[in-house]
Amino acid sequence: MSGVGEFELIARYFERAGHPLPTQVVLGIGDDCALLQPTPGMQLAISSDMLVSGRHFFADVDPATLGHKALAVNLSDLAACGATPLGFTLALSLPSANPAWLQAFSQGLFALADRHHCPLVGGDTTQGPLNLCITVFGETPPGQALLRSGARAGDDLWVSGTLGDAALALDALLSHTALPPATLATARQRLEQPTPRVALGQALRGIASAAADVSDGLLGDLGHILKRSGVGAELDASTAMHLIAACAHSASASGHFDPQSNLDATVLRHVLSGGDDYELVFTAPAGQRDQVVQAGHATATPVTRIGRITTGAGVRVLAADGTPLQGAWTSFDHFKA
Ligand code: ADP
Numbered sequence: 001m002s003g004v005g006e007f008e009l010i011a012r013y014f015e016r017a018g019h020p021l022p023t024q025v026v027l028g029i030g031d032d033c034a035l036l037q038p039t040p041g042m043q044l045a046i047s048s049d050m051l052v053s054g055r056h057f058f059a060d061v062d063p064a065t066l067g068h069k070a071l072a073v074n075l076s077d078l079a080a081c082g083a084t085p086l087g088f089t090l091a092l093s094l095p096s097a098n099p100a101w102l103q104a105f106s107q108g109l110f111a112l113a114d115r116h117h118c119p120l121v122g123g124d125t126t127q128g129p130l131n132l133c134i135t136v137f138g139e140t141p142p143g144q145a146l147l148r149s150g151a152r153a154g155d156d157l158w159v160s161g162t163l164g165d166a167a168l169a170l171d172a173l174l175s176h177t178a179l180p181p182a183t184l185a186t187a188r189q190r191l192e193q194p195t196p197r198v199a200l201g202q203a204l205r206g207i208a209s210a211a212a213d214v215s216d217g218l219l220g221d222l223g224h225i226l227k228r229s230g231v232g233a234e235l236d237a238s239t240a241m242h243l244i245a246a247c248a249h250s251a252s253a254s255g256h257f258d259p260q261s262n263l264d265a266t267v268l269r270h271v272l273s274g275g276d277d278y279e280l281v282f283t284a285p286a287g288q289r290d291q292v293v294q295a296g297h298a299t300a301t302p303v304t305r306i307g308r309i310t311t312g313a314g315v316r317v318l319a320a321d322g323t324p325l326q327g328a329w330t331s332f333d334h335f336k337a
């Protein structure tokens, strides 16, 4: 690498001498392998996510928010499985060793890592196009990981937090939508610094029947659960409308959802099909309603019941009077095209 050498770079920006490690991390950065010792009897949960410049983020994005997001999207996968984080590795390809960039990147990365007691335990560093790949390791009691395959007809359909703001911000940054500055700031925070729902995921062990994180849009990620579980779902559009936060003072706050209105249709499209929110979509038996609400309270995470699991396949989006809505926003694949 230009500027500092590879090993100096690792030592300066990624090794944190004297930083306490959880007992499950026997050996961190510095040897040929890291050594993990999961809590006896626990299963390892492992997930990787790659972020490519120009595809998953703008090349000139604030490096601190990039550090946050690279880890957040991985922790979100652990959250979706109900796993407890243990540590992560970072494979980094960088055009040059820019000290200011590396300093900000590692600061954003470690701020989130520390919040989740999830240390960086190793990785790889090379010169090349800007590209990051993180692998996270977590643990969960055997048989208690939240899977996509467990939803059953009659289960409630739930979502955490709010949806659609990340897509709204992306639209605005790509100049497709004009937003008031304060609204853009709120939405942009959600796009660039998502909150992985790690505590909620763990609290839902033994309560939720299936879960996934919303990285590609609610309809798309719910679709994965439905397919794996062999079921369908009904989704209440008027409830979903209230999930968007940045827009709350506009369409959805009016309390009257009009699917024919352009603004309402735009909000609903962002809620249903927007990606990058990193909330959890999950199902739970109707008899677990109080426990789901309790898990939300215990982890200070809003949870909203937005529909139900049915027999059959696919998602039906329903208006308040129960009639199915037809619109481009009801189809995930349509928006991908
Ligand atoms: P090897 O050649 O044996 O794969 P390296 O020389 O690439 O090891 O790396 C030396 C040490 O630094 C290893 O412990 C490796 O895990 C760690 N490391 C390399 N790059 C990073 C990185 N970007 N973040 C954290 N640790 C890293």
Ligand code: MG
Pocket (backbone or CB within 6 Å): 031, 032
């Ligand atoms: Mg080696």
